[in-house]
Amino acid sequence: MAVLQIILLLIIPYGIQILCARIQPFRFIGTAITCFLIGVLLGNVLPEGYYQPKATQSFYEVLVPLGSVLMLVSTDISKWIKVSLITMGSFIFQVLSVIISVIIGFIIFRSTLSDLPLIAGMITGTYIGGSPNLSAVQLALGAPPEMFTRVFLSDMCASIPYLVFIMVFAAKLLRPFLPPFRGISESEKQLQTEEKKFYEFGVIKRIQFIGVGILLALLVTIIPIGLHVLYSGSVEGINMAFLILSITVISVLLSFVPQVRNLPGSFEVGDYLFNAFFLCMGTLTQLHLLIQVDVQLLMFTAVSLYGSFILHFIAAWLFKIDRDTFIITSVAGIMSPPFIPAVASSLQNREIIVPGMAVSIVGLAAGNIFGISIATYLLNYT
Numbered sequence: 001m002a003v004l005q006i007i008l009l010l011i012i013p014y015g016i017q018i019l020c021a022r023i024q025p026f027r028f029i030g031t032a033i034t035c036f037l038i039g040v041l042l043g044n045v046l047p048e049g050y051y052q053p054k055a056t057q058s059f060y061e062v063l064v065p066l067g068s069v070l071m072l073v074s075t076d077i078s079k080w081i082k083v084s085l086i087t088m089g090s091f092i093f094q095v096l097s098v099i100i101s102v103i104i105g106f107i108i109f110r111s112t113l114s115d116l117p118l119i120a121g122m123i124t125g126t127y128i129g130g131s132p133n134l135s136a137v138q139l140a141l142g143a144p145p146e147m148f149t150r151v152f153l154s155d156m157c158a159s160i161p162y163l164v165f166i167m168v169f170a171a172k173l174l175r176p177f178l179p180p181f182r183g184i185s186e187s188e189k190q191l192q193t194e195e196k197k198f199y200e201f202g203v204i205k206r207i208q209f210i211g212v213g214i215l216l217a218l219l220v221t222i223i224p225i226g227l228h229v230l231y232s233g234s235v236e237g238i239n240m241a242f243l244i245l246s247i248t249v250i251s252v253l254l255s256f257v258p259q260v261r262n263l264p265g266s267f268e269v270g271d272y273l274f275n276a277f278f279l280c281m282g283t284l285t286q287l288h289l290l291i292q293v294d295v296q297l298l299m300f301t302a303v304s305l306y307g308s309f310i311l312h313f314i315a316a317w318l319f320k321i322d323r324d325t326f327i328i329t330s331v332a333g334i335m336s337p338p339f340i341p342a343v344a345s346s347l348q349n350r351e352i353i354v355p356g357m358a359v360s361i362v363g364l365a366a367g368n369i370f371g372i373s374i375a376t377y378l379l380n381y382t
Contacts, residue, residue: 002052002055003287005051005052005055005056005300006055007058007091008277009056009059009279009280009283011275012035012038012276012279013031013035013272013275013276013279014272014322016034016038016275016279017031017032017272017275019034023369027043027342028118028163028167028342029160030336030339031275032131032274032278032336033276033278034280035155035157035276035278035282036152036278036279036281036282036285038279038280038282039087039278039279039281039283039284039285040279040282040283040285040287041282041284042282042283043283043284043285043286044286044287051283052194053283053284056280056284057145057280057284058274059280060135060280060281061139061220062133063249063273063274063276063277063280063289064132064136064139064244064277065136065217065221065243065244066214066217066218066221066253066270066273067132067217067270067271067272067273067274067277068132068136068244068247068248068251068270068364068368068371069216069217069220069250069251069270070213070214070216070266070269070270070273071132071246071266071267071270071271071274071337071361072216072248072251072252072255072270072361072364072365073216073251073254073255073260073261073263073266073377074255074261074263074266074267074270074361076104077339081266081275081359082302085327086322087325087328087329087355087356087358087359088324088362089319090312090316090321090325090373091314091329091332091333091359091363092295092313092314093239093311093315093319093321094308094312094327094329094332094333094334094363095128095333095363095366095370096311096315096374097307097309097310097311097312097315098124098128098304098308098333098370099298099370099374100194100307100308100311100322101303101304101308101311102120102124102127102304102308102374103120103125103305103307103374104303104307105120105181105300105303105304105307106120106300106378108300108303109296109299109300109303111202112296113294113296113297114149115143115147115379116300116333117375117378117379117381118141118143118147118375118379119147119151119297120304120374120375120378121137121141121298121371121372121373121374121375121376121378122134122137122138122141122143122147122148122151122371122375123151123155123301123372124137124304124330124367124369124370124374124375125137125367125368125370125371125372126151126334126371127304127305127308127333127334127367128333128363128366128367128370129333129336129360129363129364129365129366129367129368130275130332130333130334130335130336130337130360130364130367131152131155131274131278131335131336132336132364133363133364133368133371134151134152134155134361135148135274135277136244136368136371137244137367137368137371137372137375138151139240140240140241140243140244140283140371140372141241141242141372141375142240142241145281145284146283148257149284149285150293150294150297151297152281153293154277154293154297154298154300154301155301155305157301158298158301158302158305158306159252159292159299159328159335162305162306162309162334163335163339165369166330166331166343167342167343167345167346168346170174170327171323171327171347174313174323174327175323177313177317177323178316178320178321178322178323178326179320179321179322179323180319180322180323180324181322181323181324181325181349181351182322185216198264198265198268199268201264206264206265209263209264209265210265210269211268212263213263213265213266213269214269215322216254216260216263217270219299220247220250220251220254220297221243221249223245223246223247224238224242224243224246224250225238225243227246228242228243234307235270241372241376244278244368244372245368245369245372247328248365248368248369251365252365254322267361271337295318298357305334309330309334309335312325312326312329313367324347324352325352325355327343327347328340328343328347328352328355328356329359331343331356332356332357332359332360332363333360333363334368335360336360337357337360337364340353340356340357340360341353344356351358
């Protein structure tokens with residue numbers, strides 16, 4: 001039963017991806033949230049005995065490191081730092097804005113919210129890199145699944161108005177304040193044409209690429225575990241923050257190796273594994289939690305999200321960063337890579353898709369590092 005359950009948890013996200021690709025309301029909210037909500041539905045309607053939560057929990061703890069590795073190794077960070085200085089500069093402002101806003105929120109709510117350092121670390125990772133960082137930081141900090149659900153629901157409630165604003169109103173409202181988009185350079189266009197399209201390969205070839213990618217992710221995950229065993233003599237008691245930070249650093253270093261970085265399908269498979277993770281977390285969520293969003297937590301999340309957006313906008317205005325670059329780098333941090341094409345489409349600017357995706361992947365690495373660091377600092381501070 002447990003094996004069948006895990007197979008279904010891997011297959012269902014594929015159907016959800018098709019649903020999100022073809023039906024506008026699902027496309028708007030994205031695959032991650034859709035997977036989570038469908039998971040909640042499944043977890044609450046299946047009769048007792050047909051679902052094993054312990055098997056799901058063990059399974060999702062494997063998905064996070066594997067998905068992180070596959071998404072991180074797929075971007076040529078060095079080239080994008082060179083050819084997209086404006087995009088990288090805007091994203092750095094996004095990172096700094098999130099850190100400042102989270103610390104301000106911590107000062108405001110530290111007396112009313114329990115476990116706020118852990119929550120602050122998870123929110124920091126989320127708004128620097130996206131939803132995958134929420135799970136990675138939660139796992140690294142050893143936060144319970146219930147806390148993940150609380151933070152995820154608060155993020156979902158706070159993010160929906162933000163996404164509506166970005167998709168519908170931002171382009172017009174920000175036009176008087178930020179300069180127009182200037183277009184990308186020839187070197188950036190060259191990078192776009194060099195990208196390999198995973199779905200252009202045949203089925204057998206894609207399966208081979210997926211197999212190689214999974215093996216690579218397993219190897220990267222095993223390395224820090226092996227170091228821990230050599231140091232302590234046992235696999236037990238491994239520090240999850242050490243594990244997540246280690247695979248983040250190793251994955252970023254591997255992204256500089258062309259043979260690894262150019263492996264087709266790495267990003268797509270990593271993204272798929274995180275969709276499976278959100279499905280798993282949904283099945284472990286009790287339905288009553290969806291209507292019991294913590295108001296104090298929601299307020300802290302809103303301060304972090306909208307405070308960072310305002311600070312980021314002020315920086316973009318002062319340094320004359322163009323409107324489209326500001327918007328796409330904001331989305332790259334606050335949302336996640338799958339939202340980049342949709343926002344670029346709403347801006348009627350396809351040229352910002354690739355640089356937006358690039359900084360979003362950089363954010364996946366930075367989100368883990370800053371999320372864990374902020375939580376550790378605030379734990380020591382309190």
